[in-house]
Structure formats: C-alpha cells, structure tokens
Amino acid sequence: MVAVSEQTYKTARTDTRRAKPFRFDPLFAAATRAAAITVLVLLFGIMASMIYGGWPAFRAFGLGFLTGTQWDTMNDVYGGLPAIVGTLSTALIAMVIGVPLSIGTAIYLTQLAPAWFKRPVGTAVELLAAVPSIIYGMWGLFVFVPLFAAWFQVPVSSVVEGMPIVGTIFYARSPSGLGILSAGIILAFMIVPFIASLTRDMLDQIPTVLRESAYGIGCTTWEVVRHVLLPQAGVSIIGAIMLGLGRALGETMAVTFVIGNANRLSASVMDPGSTIASRIASEFNEALGMQMNALIGLGCVLFFVTFVVLVIARILVSRVRQY
Amino acid sequence: MSDAAITPSAEAEVKWGRVRQSRRIQDRILRVGCTTATALAVFVLFWILGMLLWKGGQGISLDLFTKITPGPGSQGGGLLNAIVGSIVLTFLGIAIATPIGVMAGTFLAEYGKGSKLAELVRFINDILLSAPSILIGLFVYVVLVMPFQGYSGWAGSVALAIIALPVIVRTTEDMLRLVPNGLREAAAALGAPASIVIRQVSWRAAKAGIVTGILLALARIAGETAPLLFTALNNNFWFNWNLTGGISNLPVTIYAFASAPYDNWQQLAWAGALLITGAILVLSIAARALINRK
Numbered sequence: 001m002v003a004v005s006e007q008t009y010k011t012a013r014t015d016t017r018r019a020k021p022f023r024f025d026p027l028f029a030a031a032t033r034a035a036a037i038t039v040l041v042l043l044f045g046i047m048a049s050m051i052y053g054g055w056p057a058f059r060a061f062g063l064g065f066l067t068g069t070q071w072d073t074m075n076d077v078y079g080g081l082p083a084i085v086g087t088l089s090t091a092l093i094a095m096v097i098g099v100p101l102s103i104g105t106a107i108y109l110t111q112l113a114p115a116w117f118k119r120p121v122g123t124a125v126e127l128l129a130a131v132p133s134i135i136y137g138m139w140g141l142f143v144f145v146p147l148f149a150a151w152f153q154v155p156v157s158s159v160v161e162g163m164p165i166v167g168t169i170f171y172a173r174s175p176s177g178l179g180i181l182s183a184g185i186i187l188a189f190m191i192v193p194f195i196a197s198l199t200r201d202m203l204d205q206i207p208t209v210l211r212e213s214a215y216g217i218g219c220t221t222w223e224v225v226r227h228v229l230l231p232q233a234g235v236s237i238i239g240a241i242m243l244g245l246g247r248a249l250g251e252t253m254a255v256t257f258v259i260g261n262a263n264r265l266s267a268s269v270m271d272p273g274s275t276i277a278s279r280i281a282s283e284f285n286e287a288l289g290m291q292m293n294a295l296i297g298l299g300c301v302l303f304f305v306t307f308v309v310l311v312i313a314r315i316l317v318s319r320v321r322q323y
Numbered sequence: 324m325s326d327a328a329i330t331p332s333a334e335a336e337v338k339w340g341r342v343r344q345s346r347r348i349q350d351r352i353l354r355v356g357c358t359t360a361t362a363l364a365v366f367v368l369f370w371i372l373g374m375l376l377w378k379g380g381q382g383i384s385l386d387l388f389t390k391i392t393p394g395p396g397s398q399g400g401g402l403l404n405a406i407v408g409s410i411v412l413t414f415l416g417i418a419i420a421t422p423i424g425v426m427a428g429t430f431l432a433e434y435g436k437g438s439k440l441a442e443l444v445r446f447i448n449d450i451l452l453s454a455p456s457i458l459i460g461l462f463v464y465v466v467l468v469m470p471f472q473g474y475s476g477w478a479g480s481v482a483l484a485i486i487a488l489p490v491i492v493r494t495t496e497d498m499l500r501l502v503p504n505g506l507r508e509a510a511a512a513l514g515a516p517a518s519i520v521i522r523q524v525s526w527r528a529a530k531a532g533i534v535t536g537i538l539l540a541l542a543r544i545a546g547e548t549a550p551l552l553f554t555a556l557n558n559n560f561w562f563n564w565n566l567t568g569g570i571s572n573l574p575v576t577i578y579a580f581a582s583a584p585y586d587n588w589q590q591l592a593w594a595g596a597l598l599i600t601g602a603i604l605v606l607s608i609a610a611r612a613l614i615n616r617k
Contacts, residue, residue, distance in 0.1 A: 028518035029434055035426030036435065036444045039492060042485055043447045046458060049465040104360030112357055121365060123611065128368045130607040132546025134574055135600050138581050138592070139371050142378075189367050196364070220350035243453060250455020252549040253578065277457045277549070284461075284553050299461045306455055314449045 047303065054297030056290065065297060071263040078294035082265040084301060086180060086273040090255060091248040093184025093269065094191055098248075099241055101188065102195035107225055109196070110203040122200070129193035137257030140186040145258055148185070149177030153270055172270030178260035181269040186254050191244035198240035198317065202233040239316025246310045250302060252277040276302040372600070379597025382590040387598075392576060393587060400587060402576065402595050409573040409599075412476060412555060413545050416483030421537055424488050425526075428495025428533075433521050445496070452489040459485050460550030468554060476570035479555025486547060487540035494536025498529040535614045542606035546599050548574035573599050 057065055057078060068079015109122055153175040160167045172179070206229060214224045230237070260272020261282050274282075276298045284295050386401045393400025427444065435441025463482040468474055502525050510520040526533070556569040573595050580592035 025516045025518045028521070032426045032430035032434055033440075035423045036430040036440070038423055039427055039444050039448050039451065039488065042488070043451050043454075045466070046454070046462040049462045050458065053461070053465045100356075101360045101363065104357040105364050107353070108357040108361040112354060113361075121361060123608075124365045124368050125361070127604055127607060128364060130542055130603055131368070131371060131600060132548070132574070132603060134546065134548045134577055135371060135375065135596055138577070138596055139374055141582070143370075143374055189364075192364050220346050222350040222353040223346070225353060246453050246455075250457065252455065252457040257582075277455060280457055280461065281549060281552060284464075285556070296461055296465065299458055302455060303458050306453075306458075307450065310450045310453050313453075314446060 047307075050296060050300035050303045054293060054300040056293040057297035058300075060290065061294075065294070066301070069265050073291055076290045078291065078297075080276070080294070080298050080301060082263060083274050083276045083279045083298055085265060086259070087249055087275040087277070087302065087305075089180055089269065089273075090184045090187055090259070090275055091245055093181060094187035094248040095241070095245060096188075097185060098188035098191045098244060099195065102192045102241075102244070103199060103237070105192060105196040106199035106203055107229075109200045111221060111225065111229075122197070125193050125196055127193075128189075129197070132253075133190065133251060134253040134257075136186055136190055136254035140182065140254060140258040144186065145177035145182055147177075148182055149175050153177060157270065168267045169269055171268050173268070175270070176260070176272075178258055178272050179268075179270050180259065180266075180273045183255045183259040183273075183275070184269070186258055187248045187251055190251060190254060191248050194247060195240050195244040198243065199233070199237050202236045202240070203229055206232045236317050239313045239318075242309055242313030242316060246306050246313060249306050249309065250277055252281050256281045375593070375597045375600055378593040379595075382594030383597070387591070387594055392571060392580075392591070395583075396585065398587060400591065402573065402591055402598075404571045405573045405576040405595065406598070408476070408555075408571045409545070412480045412483060412551070412570060412572055413541065415476075415480035416487055416544055417537060417541055419480060419484035420487035420491055420540060423484075424491025424536075424540075425495050425533060427488075428492045428536075429499065429521060429525075431492070431496040432499035433517070433525060448489045448492050451485075452493060455549075456486055456547055457549040460553050463550065464553040474554060474556035474569040476555055476568070479551050479570060479572070482550035482554045483544040483547060486550065487544050490540040490543055491533075491536050494539065495529075495533050498532025498536065499525055501532065502528040531613055535610045538606055538610035538613070542603045542610065545603050545606070546574060548578055551575050552578070 061068065061078060065078065065080055066084065067081055068077070069081045070077045070079045071082065072078070105125060109118055109125070113121060153172045156170055157172045157175055160170045210228055210232065211224055214228045219227070255275050256278040259274055259278050261274050261278060262272035263274060263279075266273060280295050280299055284292070287295055384401075386399060387403075388401060388406065389403060390399065390401030391404040392402060427448075431441050431445055435444070460482055463478050463485070467478040467481060471478075506524050506528060507520050510524045511517075515523070551572055551574055555572055556575065577592045577595045577599070580588040580595070583589060583592075
C-alpha cells in the first residue's frame with residue numbers, strides 16, 4: 001500500500017512539474033497572438049472612429065464637404081476644399097524640393113563621402129529626423145519666416161507682379177512670410193532625413209560588384225548612379241518617396257506654425273492657407289457640434305489619403321526594412 | 324566596408340584628359356549637387372540646434388525646474404509642472420506600449436512565421452508606424468475623451484502608447500529574427516517548451532535590441548504634440564497625480580507659450596524646446612550606441 005501510494009505521489013509530482021510549463025505554453029502563445037491582433041484592432045479602430053465622428057458632416061454636406069470652399073462656423077456650413085488643396089499643395093512643394101535633396105544626400109552618403117566621414121554625416125541626417133515637429137515649427141516661425149519674407153517674398157513679388165500665371169502663383173499680397181510655400185519648404189526639410197536614410201539603405205544593398213564593373217569599363221560616377229544604381233533601386237526609392245509623402249501629408253505642428261491658418265482658397269502659394277492637419281490642430285479644442293464633426297470628417301479624408309499612399313509605399317519598399 | 328576603399332581609389336585613376344567634356348561636366352554637376360544637398364541638410368540641423376541653444380540657453384535657470392508655469396501677465400515662473408507631467412505621460416505611454424509591443428513582436432518573429440495573420444499584422448503595423456499622429460489624437464478623443472466628458476492624462480498616455488507601439492513591435496521582431504535558430508533548437512532539444520525557449524533564450528539574446536526599440540519609441544513620443552492637444556490638453560497647476568483631469572506637459576505648453584504675447588512665456592517656450600530636443604537627441608544617440616556596441 002505504502003509503496004503504491006508513494007509511486008502515485010511520485011508520478012503525480014513529476015506530472016505537475018511537467019504540466020505547468022505546458023499548460024502555460026498555449027496561454028503564452030495566445031497572449032502574443034492577442035497583442036498582435038491589438039495592432040490590427042487599433043488601425044481599424046482609427047478608421048472606424050474617423051468615419052463615425054465625421055458621419056454627421058458627410059451626411060449633411062454630401063459631396064459638397066469635399067468641394068465646398070465655405071468654412072462658416074456661424075451658419076454651420078463646412079466645405080473642406082481649401083484645407084484639402086492646402087494639404088496636397090504643401091505636400092507637393094515638399095516633394096519637389098525635398099526629393100532631389102534626399103536623393104542627393106543618399107548618393108553623397110553612399111558614393112561620394114570619404115569612408116571616415118560617412119558615419120558622422122549619416123548620424124546627423126538621422127538626428128534631423130528625431131527633432132520633434134514642434135521645434136521645426138518654432139524654427140520656421142521665428143527664424144525662417146522673417147528671412148523668407150525679406151529675402152524671397154518681397155523681391156519675388158516685385159518681380160512677378162502683373163505677369164500672367166507666374167504673377168498669380170508667386171505674388172504675395174501681404175509678404176508676411178507665412179503661407180503655403182513656407183510650409184512646403186519646412187516640410188521638405190522634415191522629410192529629407194526619412195527619404196535619404198531609406199534610399200541610402202537601398203543603395204547600400206546593391207551588390208558592390210555591379211558598381212565596380214561599371215567603373216571598370218570607364219563609367220563616371222554620374223553614369224554609375226544614373227545607369228546602374230537608380231535602375232537597380234528604382235522601385236524601392238519610389239516607395240521611400242511615397243513614405244515621405246505620407247509624412248508630409250499628415251505633418252501637423254510645424255505646418256500649423258507657419259501656414260498662417262487662413263480658411264480661404266488662394267491661387268498664390270505665397271498666401272496663407274491651411275492644411276487638414278493644421279485646421280484640426282488650431283480649431284478642434286474650441287469646436288462644438290457640427291464643426292467638430294466636420295473636423296473629424298476632414299481627419300477621415302486625411303486618413304484615407306495617407307492610408308492609400310502608405311499602402312503603396314509599403315508594397316514598394318517591402319524588400320527593405322527600416323524604422 | 325571594403326567597397327568604400329575600392330571605389331575612391333578606382334576613380335582616382337581616371338584620366339580626365341581622355342574623357343569627353345560633356346561627361347566630365349555631368350559628373351561634376353552630380354558631385355557638387357549631392358555634396359550641396361548633404362551640406363544643406365547638415366546645416367539645417369546645426370542651424371536648428373544653434374538657435375535652440377542660443378534662445379533656449381538664456382532661459383535655463385533654477386526657476387525653470389522649481390517653479391510652475393506662470394499665468395497670463397504674471398512675471399517669472401518655470402516649467403516644473405510641465406516637465407513632471409511630460410515625464411509621467413511619456414513613461415506611462417511606454418509602460419502601456421512595451422508589454423503589448425514586445426508580445427506582438429514576439430508573435431511575428433516566433434509564432435507567426437509565414438502565417439497570413441502575421442503578414443497582415445506586419446503590414447498594418449508598418450502603416451501605423453507612419454500614420455499621422457494627429458489622427459491618433461482624434462481617435463483617442465473619440466474613444467476616450469468624448470465618452471468620459473473630459474480631457475485626461477490617461478487619454479494622453481494612451482495616445483502616446485499608440486504611437487510608441489508600432490516602433491516597439493517592429494524593433495522587437497527585427498531583433499528576434501537576428502537570434503540564430505541554433506539557440507532555439509538547442510533549447511528545444513533539451514525539452515524546453517516554446518514559451519520557455521522564447522522567454523529564456525530568444526528574449527535574452529535580443530535584449531539589447533529590444534531595449535533599443537523601447538528607447539527609440541521613447542524618443543519618438545517625448546516630443547509629440549499633436550496627439551496631446553485634444554487628449555491631455557494642459558493646465559497651469561501643480562502636478563497632482565490626478566490622471567483623470569488635464570495634465571500639463573511640455574509640448575503643449577511650448578505650443579501655447581511660443582506665440583504668446585508675454586516675454587516670459589516665450590522665454591519659457593524656448594527653454595522647454597531646448598530641454599525636449601536635448602532629451603530626444605540624447606535618447607536617440609544612446610539607442611544608437613546600444614545597438615552598435617553589440
């Protein structure tokens with residue numbers, strides 16, 4: 001009897017010892033799965049909350065919410081066109097200025113810089129990405145904007161005044177320095193570190209032997225870059241540019257500081273305007289009722305635009321991983 | 324990098340006299356253009372840092388760390404409540420994001436290899452990584468501020484956690500993938516079940532990398548302003564651990580003070596900007612050093 005019970009006791013003990021981690025195992029696996037699903041839930045939660053919050057505005061104004069130019073808090077009429085146009089035009093300006101700068105920086109860092117110089121310069125460019133956007137805003141408002149007004153807006157306005165087309169686009173009615181163009185330029189500096197460091201990583205991944213064989217048959221650096229490196233990395237560079245675009249579209253604080261927050265549509269890039277993000281940042285805390293719904297509705301528009309851009313970007317850069 | 328040594332020496336051999344003029348000019352333009360672009364980017368960084376040191380340095384004093392934010396029109400004052408509030412919000416955000424992020428990253432790297440779910444999560448996580456932070460603020464407003472009728476520190480830290488989460492997921496996954504499979508197999512061969520292998524072997528081997536990810540996430544959320552505007556908001560009072568009300572924090576204080584008409588407010592905004600940028604740059608450099616040491 002005694003021997004048997006001891007036997008059972010022993011097996012029971014080893015059983016509990018072994019069973020414990022095994023029972024914990026599926027629990028742990030389920031916990032990691034739940035955490036992963038949280039990520040999914042968050043993104044779809046953001047999507048759902050934007051649609052839910054913006055729904056009253058969409059229902060009240062229909063398509064006019066996207067095409068209307070009135071933003072009238074007195075009569076509760078909201079049209080998002082000026083903000084949507086402002087968002088797209090600042091992002092476009094940022095791309096036009098930022099993309100050549102970023103690609104140039106990436107080429108310098110991978111092809112031209114001396115080996116000992118690559119690391120400090122590369123780190124400096126990456127640190128530019130770590131600077132918070134509110135700091136760019138303060139730099140923009142207090143340092144860049146006055147210089148921009150005095151050295152660019154005033155002379156350019158006096159030159160282009162009266163000219164057809166150019167005169168409309170570049171004439172500043174009140175050369176305060178605030179406006180779509182200033183915001184676009186600040187955004188350009190903000191996206192350079194992102195596009196540049198991604199592009200650098202992609203250029204670094206191209207096998208050295210390709211480059212060396214091109215140099216070997218007597219190509220100049222320009223020819224190597226143009227005919228070997230860019231075609232090789234092409235698609236992923238476009239992906240990196242799209243990622244930069246996604247950032248430029250949604251950037252808030254820096255733009256809010258320098259864009260002037262005007263609610264009207266203007267043909268000139270020198271005039272104050274607003275973007276979706278800057279409109280939300282500057283009005284949301286005082287907004288009530290329909291105005292708040294309209295602002296969330298604008299957020300919904302921004303969400304879907306950036307979502308599409310980022311999905312395309314991620315598909316294109318899927319070969320390269322970065323933070 | 325051996326290629327770096329090869330390429331410059333190869334181009335040093337080029338005899339320009341035998342190269343067509345137009346090719347030579349093209350090449351010069353590329354070199355000058357790329358160098359200028361890089362110089363401009365580095366110049367902007369130093370310009371911003373210089374401006375912060377110049378304008379913010381004047382505002383650094385003992386008062387900054389011992390007095391609370393001044394009311395409109397009153398003299399002096401400091402940023403004590405904003406600094407404490409920011410630290411609490413940021414660390415609370417990281418405390419929420421770290422367990423979820425590390426677990427999700429573990430799922431992607433260890434359990435979900437090749438599964439459809441893991442692929443989808445990875446993709447969505449990358450989207451979330453670059454989603455505009457103001458939308459995350461709006462989301463938290465709709466979910467946490469509207470139903471509870473008020474701005475709160477909790478809402479602010481949840482918003483920050485949502486921004487930190489994808490960074491942690493991404494780095495955790497990448498770092499776990501760097502752990503050699505032999506280690507896992509050795510542990511499994513000794514009879515360790517999957518959860519033990521992960522916790523005792525994979526996590527340990529990837530510890531420095533995971534900590535780097537958390538530091539990067541910390542640097543990312545420390546300066547975030549947009550999501551705090553509609554969640555934590557701000558107040559001018561001493562920090563009192565009541566996370567159910569508005570919490571003063573550095574970024575929103577800087578935003579409010581920077582364009583205010585009072586000299587002492589502007590001075591405080593610059594000092595705060597210097598503090599926050601300094602902290603973020605130190606964190607980023609520390610994260611870099613940690614990962615490079617390995």
